[in-house]
Amino acid sequence: xxxxxxxxxxxxxxxxxxxxxxxxxxxxxxxxxxxxxxxxxxxxxxxxxxxxxxxxxxxxxxxxxx
Numbered sequence: 528x529x530x531x532x533x534x535x536x537x538x539x540x541x542x543x544x545x546x547x548x549x550x551x552x553x554x555x556x557x558x559x560x561x562x563x564x565x566x567x568x569x570x571x572x573x574x575x576x577x578x579x580x581x582x583x584x585x586x587x588x589x590x591x592x593x
Contacts, residue, residue: 529555530567536585537572544570 531551536546547569555566575585 528565528567529559529561531543531555532571534571534573536578537574539572573575 530572533547533551551568552563555561556563559582575589578585
């Protein structure tokens with residue numbers, strides 16, 4: 528049972544997330560040859576103040592304008 532977990536910055540529209548889920552699901556079924564009903568896709572939206580890279584949050588970078 529493949530489980531795919533994706534973390535994304537919060538703010539994408541539901542249609543975009545749904546297309547991502549479908550594409551990940553379909554690719555996993557095709558590449559791994561597993562039954563479609565065994566593939567699980569979990570999308571976790573992360574608020575920008577909790578997403579940190581290089582010691583700085585996305586919120587802090589946005590406030591700086593970069």
